[in-house]
Each structure stands twice: as C-alpha cells, then as structure tokens.
Amino acid sequence: MIAHPHQEEVFSSKSYLEMELLRFTTAGSVDDGKSTLIGRLLYDSKSLFQDQLDAVKKASLKKGSEHINLALVTDGLRAEREQGITIDVAYRYFATPHRKFIIADTPGHIQYTRNMVTGASTANAAIILIDARNGVTEQTHRHAYIASLLEIPHIIVCINKMDLLDYKQEVFEMLKKDFQHFSDQVFPQKDVRFIPISALLGDNVVIPSEKTPWYKEGTLLHALETIPILNDNNLTDGRFPVQYIIRPESNEFHDYRGYAGRISGGIFHNGDKVTVLPSHLTTEITSVDTFNNPLEEAFPPMSVTLTLKDDIDISRGEMIVPFNNLPIESCDVTVMLCWLNQKPLRPDGRYLLRHTTREVKCLVKTIQYVLNINTLEKQTEIKSVTMNDIACVELRTTLPLFFDSYSSNRITGSLILIDEATNETVGAGMIR
Amino acid sequence: MLQLLHLAELESEAIFILREVAAQFEQPVLLFSGGKDSIVLVHLAKKAFWPARIPFPLLHIDTGHNFEETIHFRDDLVGKFNARLIVGSVQESIDSGRAVEEQGINASRNVLQTVTLLDVIEKYKFDAAIGGGRRDEEKARAKERFFSHRDEFGQWDPKNQRPELWNLFNGKKRLGENFRIFPISNWTEMDVWQYLFQEQIELPSIYFTHDREVFNRDGVWLAWAPFMKLKPTEKVEVRKVRCRTVGDITCTGLTLSTANSLEDIISEIAATRVTERGGRYDDKRSDAAMEDRKKEGYF
Numbered sequence: 001m002i003a004h005p006h007q008e009e010v011f012s013s014k015s016y017l018e019m020e021l022l023r024f025t026t027a028g029s030v031d032d033g034k035s036t037l038i039g040r041l042l043y044d045s046k047s048l049f050q051d052q053l054d055a056v057k058k059a060s061l062k063k064g065s066e067h068i069n070l071a072l073v074t075d076g077l078r079a080e081r082e083q084g085i086t087i088d089v090a091y092r093y094f095a096t097p098h099r100k101f102i103i104a105d106t107p108g109h110i111q112y113t114r115n116m117v118t119g120a121s122t123a124n125a126a127i128i129l130i131d132a133r134n135g136v137t138e139q140t141h142r143h144a145y146i147a148s149l150l151e152i153p154h155i156i157v158c159i160n161k162m163d164l165l166d167y168k169q170e171v172f173e174m175l176k177k178d179f180q181h182f183s184d185q186v187f188p189q190k191d192v193r194f195i196p197i198s199a200l201l202g203d204n205v206v207i208p209s210e211k212t213p214w215y216k217e218g219t220l221l222h223a224l225e226t227i228p229i230l231n232d233n234n235l236t237d238g239r240f241p242v243q244y245i246i247r248p249e250s251n252e253f254h255d256y257r258g259y260a261g262r263i264s265g266g267i268f269h270n271g272d273k274v275t276v277l278p279s280h281l282t283t284e285i286t287s288v289d290t291f292n293n294p295l296e297e298a299f300p301p302m303s304v305t306l307t308l309k310d311d312i313d314i315s316r317g318e319m320i321v322p323f324n325n326l327p328i329e330s331c332d333v334t335v336m337l338c339w340l341n342q343k344p345l346r347p348d349g350r351y352l353l354r355h356t357t358r359e360v361k362c363l364v365k366t367i368q369y370v371l372n373i374n375t376l377e378k379q380t381e382i383k384s385v386t387m388n389d390i391a392c393v394e395l396r397t398t399l400p401l402f403f404d405s406y407s408s409n410r411i412t413g414s415l416i417l418i419d420e421a422t423n424e425t426v427g428a429g430m431i432r
Numbered sequence: 433m434l435q436l437l438h439l440a441e442l443e444s445e446a447i448f449i450l451r452e453v454a455a456q457f458e459q460p461v462l463l464f465s466g467g468k469d470s471i472v473l474v475h476l477a478k479k480a481f482w483p484a485r486i487p488f489p490l491l492h493i494d495t496g497h498n499f500e501e502t503i504h505f506r507d508d509l510v511g512k513f514n515a516r517l518i519v520g521s522v523q524e525s526i527d528s529g530r531a532v533e534e535q536g537i538n539a540s541r542n543v544l545q546t547v548t549l550l551d552v553i554e555k556y557k558f559d560a561a562i563g564g565g566r567r568d569e570e571k572a573r574a575k576e577r578f579f580s581h582r583d584e585f586g587q588w589d590p591k592n593q594r595p596e597l598w599n600l601f602n603g604k605k606r607l608g609e610n611f612r613i614f615p616i617s618n619w620t621e622m623d624v625w626q627y628l629f630q631e632q633i634e635l636p637s638i639y640f641t642h643d644r645e646v647f648n649r650d651g652v653w654l655a656w657a658p659f660m661k662l663k664p665t666e667k668v669e670v671r672k673v674r675c676r677t678v679g680d681i682t683c684t685g686l687t688l689s690t691a692n693s694l695e696d697i698i699s700e701i702a703a704t705r706v707t708e709r710g711g712r713y714d715d716k717r718s719d720a721a722m723e724d725r726k727k728e729g730y731f
Contacts, residue, residue, distance in 0.1 A: 021438035088593065090574040091567045093620045100438045102618055114595060121597040230435050244451040248484035256483055262448045262599070267434065291479035299434045303447040303480070316455055340595050354600050357455070414598045423604035425594045 019095065022229055025104040025119040025152070027143035028129030033160045037129065037199035038092065038105055039070025044206035045221060047094035048073065070199075089119045098225040113146065113373070113388035114340040117428055120150035121414070124229050127220070132161045132171055132196075136178040138374040144179070145373050148187035149336060149390070149430065151410055154227045155183075155192045158220060163198040167211040172196045186376070191227070195220050233300040234409045238266030238274075239327060240320040241356035241412075246305055258289060258305035259314060264356060264411040265404070266322065268306070269297045276312055277319045277329060277402045283310040300411070317358035319402045327402045327412060334368075335415065335429030336406075337385070337393045343419070345385035345393075345427065352418040353397060356411065361398045368392040393429070406430035439627055442619055443476065448599060449578055449615035450480040450562070454487050456603035457560040457611070461518070463549075464490040466502030467678040468635060469564030469616065471509070472624055475633055476615060477562075478513055489516035491552060491561070493545045496523040497657065502678060505636040520552035536661075550585075553610060560603065562613045568620045578617050584608040625701060629694040638675045639697070641690045646671050653686040676701075 028034035039056075042048050048056075052073065060069040092103040104119030106112065120126060126147040130140055147155055157179055165171045176194045183192060195204055196212050197220060203209035206221045218226075243261035268274075272285045288295040289305040298304045306320060314320075321327060339345050345364065353362040369378040370391045378392075385391045406413030417427035436444065453460050462477060464470045477486045492506060510517045522544050525531040531547040553561060567574050577593055579601045594602055603611055616624070628635065645656040647666045654660075656668045673686040674697070691697045 019438045020435065021441050088575045091618070092574065093568045093618070095620070095622065100620075100623070118595045118597050122599075233434075235434060243448070244455045246481060246484050250483070250485075253483045258483075260451050260480070262444065289482075291482040301441065301444055301448075302436065303444040303451070305482075352604070354602065411598060414600065416597060416600045416602065418602055418604055420604075423602070423606065425596075425602045428595070428597045 019098065019100050020229060021100050021102065022125060022224060022227065023102045023104065023123050024125040024127060024224065025106060025116070025123040026127045026129070027106065027116055027120075027147070028127075028160075032129040032131045033071075033199045034105075034129050035071035035073070036069075037127075037158065037160065037197070037205065038103060039073035040199045040202055040205045041221065042073055042092070042094055043070055044202055045094055045096055089115050096221065096225060101224060113142070113390070114338060114428075116143070116146050117150060117338045117340075120146055120152055121410075121428070123150070123152050124232050125154040125156060125224070125227055126152045127156045127158055130157060130159050130175055130179070132159050132165050132175065135175055136182065140179065141182055141376075142373045144183055145186055145376065148183075148190065151407060151430075153191060153232050155187070155190055156220065156223050157192065157194045158197050158199075159194060160197050160199050162196045162203060162212070163201050167196070167203070167209070169212075169214040172212075172215070193217065193223060195223065234265040234404075235267060235299060236265070237325055237327070237404060237409065238268055238272075238322040239264040239356075239404070239409065239412045240268060240306065241358065242314055242316055242318045242320060243357045244316060245314070256307070257311070258307050259320065260303070260305045261320075261357065262303045263298050263300045265300060265409050266325070267297050267299045268304075270294070273323045274308070274320050275323045275326065276308075276314055277321060277326070278400060279312065279314075279318075281310070281312050282323050283308045283312060285309075317356075319356070319358075321402070327404050329400050329402050331397045331400050332365075332394065333397070333401060333403065333415075333429075334392065334394050334432045336371075336432065337391050337417075337430075338428045339385050339387055339389045339391065339426065340428060341419065341424055341426035342387055343422075343426070344387075345389075345391070347382075350420070351426070352420050353395065353401075353415055354418065355401050355403060355415040358401065360401065362395045362417070363397075364393060365396045366394040368394065392432075395429075403431050405432060439623065439630060442616070442623060443479070443627070445599075445618060446473075446476045446615040447480040449601070449613065450477050452601050452603070453560050453562060453613050453615075454481070456601070459556065459558050460488040460560040460562060460613075461491045461553075461556070461558045462486070462488055462562045463564070464492050464506065464517075465564070465678065466492065466498070466506050466636065467564065468624060468628065468639065469566065471633060471635065472616065472619075472627060473562065473564045474509060474513065474515070475631065485514050488562075489518050491518045491520060491558075493520045493548050493552070494522060495542070495545060496521065497659070499636070499638050499655070499675070499678065501636045501638045505634075518552065518556070520548045522548045524548075525551060558610060559605065560611045560613050562615065564616060565612075565614045566619050566621070566624075567614075567617050576614060576617065578614055579603055580612040580614065581605065582610050582612060588612075622698070622701060625694065625698050629698060635694075636678070638678065641672050641674050641692055643670050644673050644686070645669070646673055646686055653688065655686060 026034055056072045057068050059072045090105045094101050106115045106119035128143045159172055159175050196215050197204045204219045208219055240261050241264055242259045246258040246260050248256050270288055275282050285306055286309050287307045288298045349364050351362055353360050367382050369380045370382050370389055373390055404412045413431045415429045416425050419426045525548045526533050531544040577596050645668050646653050647656055647668050672690055674689045676687050691700045
C-alpha cells in the first residue's frame with residue numbers, strides 16, 4: 001500500500017479547481033529507460049491505483065522479474081505487451097497539488113518519428129532522455145531536432161542511469177556540454193535544463209537524491225510543476241478561424257447569428273474593429289458569447305462565439321482578424337513536412353489540405369530537400385519522401401490560406417495533408 | 433491573467449471537438465448512457481451550440497437491465513434540454529435473434545449492447561457517434577483518438593489509426609464507415625467529478641449513498657435484481673452504497689460509501705486506491721477485455 005502524504009490537502013480543498021494544465025512529451029527509446037521513468041513518475045507521485053499496481057506486480061512476476069517492473073505501467077495494447085514495444089502514442093494523466101499533467105508517451109525508435117511528431121505537436125514541454133553510459137547519440141540529436149522543429153517551448157534533458165556511473169558530476173557535466181554543443185545549433189533561444197536521474201531507483205525524479213549533492217536545481221517533478229506556461233500562446237496576433245455558424249432560429253434568438261470557434265492567437269475584445277478573410281470586409285465585434293456569460297475579452301485557447309455588427313456572409317474556414325494585423329494570405333506555402341504514411345509522397349501529387357478550419361486542395365510543387373535528421377544534412381538529390389522523412393516542400397493551393405509562420409503561431413502555422421484516395425492523414429506540415 | 437485553468441481548458445477543448453463534429457459530419461449522434469460522463473457530454477454540447485439547441489439526437493442503448501433511477505433522469509434531462517432521444521433496445525435485438533443472451537452465472541447484456549448499437553447506427557445512417565470515453569479509464573483507451581475511425585463493420589483497428597496533430601481532426605470517410613468521437617478523452621475521473629461540482633450539474637441519485645440490496649462476487653459489490661443468478665455462497669444483504677460508474681446493472685460495481693454530496697465523493701475518490709473501472713465486472717474477464725470489445729465496436 002502506498003502512503004498518501006498530500007492528497008487530502010490537494011483534492012478536498014478548492015486548490016484543485018485552480019490548477020494549470022501542462023502537456024508534455026517524452027522522447028527516448030525503451031533502452032533509455034523511458035517507460036521506467038514514466039512509471040517512476042506516476043509511482044512516486046502517488047498517481048497509481050492499487051489495482052493498476054497489482055496488475056503490474058502480477059505481470060512482473062509472470063515475466064520472471066524479482067522486483068516490480070515500473071516500465072510495465074505504461075504497457076498498452078496486447079500486441080505491444082507481447083512484443084515488449086510501444087507502437088503508438090499513448091496518453092497518460094497525473095496530477096500533483098500544483099498542476100495537472102498530460103503525458104504524450106511516444107516510442108523513440110527512428111521508424112516512429114511520425115509518432116514523436118504527433119506527440120510533440122500539442123506539447124508545452126519535452127523530456128529528452130539520455131542514457132549516461134551511451135552519451136549523446138544520433139538518436140538524441142533526432143529527438144532534440146524534432147522538439148525544436150515542433151517549437152516545444154521547454155526542454156528537460158534527463159541524464160538517466162546515473163546509478164551505473166556512480167553519480168559522477170563529471171559525467172553529467174560532460175554530457176550537458178555535449179548536448180549544448182548540438183542544441184545551440186538547433187534551438188539557441190529555448191529554455192533547456194538538465195537533470196541527473198536514475199529512473200530505476202528514483203533519484204531526482206520526484207524525490208531529491210542524496211547521491212548527487214553537487215546537483216541543486218531540483219527534481220524532474222519540480223521542473224514540471226514550475227515551468228512557466230503563461231507565454232506559450234501567441235497573445236499578439238489576433239486569429240479567429242470560423243469553425244461553425246450558430247443560428248438558433250428560435251423566437252427568443254430570432255436574428256442571432258454567431259461565429260463559433262477557438263481563439264488561435266491574440267486577444268479579442270468586445271468592440272474590436274475586425275477584418276473578415278478572404279472578403280476583406282471590415283466590421284466590429286458586438287459580443288464575445290459563451291453559454292455562461294458574455295465576455296469582455298477572449299484569448300487562446302478559449303472556445304467562444306463572436307457576433308458582428310454587420311450582416312456579412314461568413315462560412316466555416318474563413319478567418320476573423322484585427323483590421324490592423326492581418327496574417328499572410330497566399331496560395332503558396334513552404335512547409336517542413338513530416339511524412340506519416342506508408343505510401344510515399346507523390347511528387348506533383350494532389351492532396352487535400354487542412355489548415356485551421358479551412359480545407360482546400362493542393363499540389364506538391366517542389367520538394368526542395370529531405371533532411372537527414374541525424375546529421376541535419378539537407379539532401380537535395382531526392383529519390384522519394386517516405387514514412388518518417390522530414391522534407392522541405394512547396395505547396396500550391398487552389399484557394400488562398402490565411403497563415404502565420406509556425407514559429408510565430410503553432411496553430412495558424414500548422415497543416416495536415418489528407419490522401420483523397422484513402423482518406424488517411426499522410427503529412428504534417430509546419431509553415432516556414 | 434491570460435491563462436486558462438485546467439478545467440476551463442478541458443472544457444474549451446471538448447467544445448471545440450463537439451463543434452468540429454457538427455461541422456464535419458452529416459448525421460452525428462450522442463451516445464447517452466445515463467452515466468456521469470455522458471451527462472457531462474450533454475452539458476458540454478449544450479454550451480457548444482448555445483443559444484441554438486443541440487444539433488444532434490441523443491441515443492440510449494437500453495439493455496433492459498437498468499437502474500430505474502437513470503431512466504427517469506434521462507427523460508427529465510431530454511425534456512429540460514429540448515433534445516431528441518432515440519432508444520435502441522437490446523431486448524429487441526435478442527427477440528429478433530440478432531443477439532443471443534449470455535447464459536450462466538456471470539451473464540451480462542453489456543457485450544450485447546454492441547449488436548444493438550451497430551444496428552441503430554446502420555438504421556439511422558449515423559456517421560459519427562459521440563461518446564464519453566476517457567483515456568485514463570483503461571489501457572486500451574490510452575491510445576484512442578479523439579476522432580476514431582471505424583470500418584463498415586464498426587470495427588476499430590488499433591494499429592492503423594490516423595495520426596492526430598495539433599487541433600486538426602480528419603473526419604473523412606467512405607460511405608458506410610463511421611467515426612466514434614471522444615470529446616473528453618483528456619479528462620480524468622477526478623476532472624469529471626470536479627467539473628460536475630464546479631458546474632453544479634445534477635446527477636442520478638444512485639451516484640450518492642443509498643440503501644440497496646447487494647451481494648459480493650469476487651470482491652466486487654454488485655446490485656441485486658430479480659433476474660440475477662447467485663452462487664450458493666453469495667447472499668443478498670442491504671448496504672449503504674453508491675455507484676462510481678453506471679453501466680448495465682449486472683456488471684456495475686458499487687462502492688460502500690456514505691458520500692452524500694459531490695464534495696464528499698471528491699474527497700472519497702482522492703483517498704481511493706482502486707481505479708473506477710476496477711469495479712467493472714466486464715473488465716475483469718481478461719487482461720485485454722476492453723481491447724477486444726473495442727475492436728468489435730463497443731463504445
């Protein structure tokens with residue numbers, strides 16, 4: 001039975017209602033101890049229930065291990081349990097007195113780049129695991145590059161298996177320097193921190209380790225609880241993709257016409273002068289509605305309904321923006337494209353493109369280069385773009401898109417490609 | 433402060449998904465079990481489309497083995513929200529020979545719901561069924577998408593799911609295929625209870641403590657009903673209990689509890705050591721019980 005030191009205090013008080021949400025992703029392979037780390041995080045933060053723990057104990061015994069194998073906590077589908085691998089992105093949840101966490105747990109092997117990209121797309125923070133014995137490898141480079149490509153604002157590098165290297169400070173400092181040497185090239189401005197841990201024994205995961213007296217910057221959980229998430233949304237450039245039109249046609253709301261959507265950037269106020277794209281008609285916001293009450297202002301990622309002063313014909317896929325701050329409007333976009341599908345990208349191929357709530361057709365105009373994500377070399381002699389490849393691609397759309405660069409807005413700067421023959425999501429693009 | 437708290441962010445995400453369903457599909461339907469998760473869903477749908485009414489009907493798959501209170505509650509809610517209700521009857525599926533009643537001591541109609549559900553989806557040509565499934569419930573659900581594609585047989589292929597990135601959801605499908613949609617995927621059991629509390633949402637009385645005739649089977653307290661078979665060692669007794677989840681009466685585990693209010697329940701859950709599905713008899717059948725049922729087209 002696990003003791004519950006602070007749960008009473010947490011959940012029975014009002015503080016739980018006043019928690020923030022942090023979404024983070026974990027990159028690392030089975031051998032780096034990623035599953036063990038997540039298991040350890042859940043176990044030491046008292047987030048595992050007795051029946052889950054019993055199931056893991058049972059499974060540990062069945063596999064012949066003497067101790068409880070925390071890696072089994074994250075075991076998912078039967079095929080994965082049988083093969084001892086992770087196939088897909090799994091989402092896990094836990095909460096502490098300070099925050100609620102959503103973990104996108106992604107497999108780290110090269111053939112699962114697409115899963116890592118998927119998990120990273122919604123993350124505010126990424127944990128990159130390094131096996132202290134192996135040091136900074138090509139795989140570490142790949143994980144760091146994907147984190148930077150997906151513009152994850154905060155990176156936590158966990159140097160794991162410190163127990164096997166006698167918790168030596170020199171090892172930690174050397175690996176830190178190695179990582180920085182690479183990361184300075186890919187994300188110089190990001191918030192990167194380093195923590196020496198042993199996921200297996202729990203050092204510096206939730207509980208500060210006595211074996212690393214030279215390390216004073218706090219545990220992994222402490223980092224997760226205190227990373228600032230306030231500034232992760234773009235609060236400067238107002239962007240409101242129209243998602244759905246609300247027309248009650250009831251007696252009470254006879255003439256009501258509301259534009260429902262999620263704020264994708266900036267702050268919208270009642271009374272703001274706005275421009276509607278693509279018509280470029282200008283009008284004024286007359287209310288920012290929600291079921292509970294009308295708001296004076298709304299910011300990302302709120303779901304609201306706007307009403308406008310003038311009766312303009314607006315449909316799904318159009319965008320409401322401040323009259324003096326327009327996005328780029330163009331049929332030509334250049335994207336860093338992660339290919340997600342078994343069928344390779346067709347040069348000159350036509351795909352369906354979804355960007356915010358807008359759907360258009362597009363043509364693959366030019367493939368500029370395919371990136372070797374281990375070496376960051378640009379390969380311009382392109383045979384094909386296959387699953388898990390990342391390529392720089394120029395697209396031409398049939399109708400204009402209203403977009404920002406991915407680095408300034410992760411919502412209005414991202415798009416997916418859909419194969420019309422299979423309806424599958426085949427590509428994920430970040431606009432340059 | 434320009435930062436949403438976690439319940440507000442989860443609410444905003446769920447509303448976004450519900451509006452996306454209304455925009456991308458022709459004939460969506462909301463699966464309403466009478467349980468707390470689907471009650472939260474109906475409230476979220478109300479908020480998503482206000483001041484218009486919810487633009488899709490509610491569907492209740494009635495096993496015939498219900499807690500009576502949930503049926504009264506359902507009808508009240510439908511009236512209050514001016515919603516449209518469709519009831520799919522498992523009894524009718526059995527009578528018409530489409531489904532075969534399980535026999536034996538652990539007989540349950542829980543699995544049979546799948547037959548009725550798929551039949552109703554086919555009959556009304558529903559192309560999206562919105563459910564209250566959450567990823568924290570069970571390990572097979574941890575990899576579920578918000579938009580979960582089902583083939584023309586209603587089946588789920590866990591190894592071939594569409595990637596979901598950012599908030600771009602792909603609801604494209606062929607004729608005859610459909611989607612299961614899970615707007616509260618990212619909510620935990622605690623989030624649901626806290627939301628019910630924050631929003632002061634009414635719940636069926638069976639969620640709060642009451643005296644009930646119960647019996648204990650393999651450590652799980654089950655409600656007794658006249659059609660249930662007992663093992664010789666099991667005896668019916670009256671206990672103070674509440675439901676933690678609500679499913680078919682034959683397989684819904686009860687918690688011994690004196691919790692009388694949402695606050696009571698929240699502090700009780702904070703101290704509990706068993707997941708809510710730990711009390712579901714249907715999940716105890718095997719390690720991959722949920723995975724198997726989901727592949728067949730279960731909720």
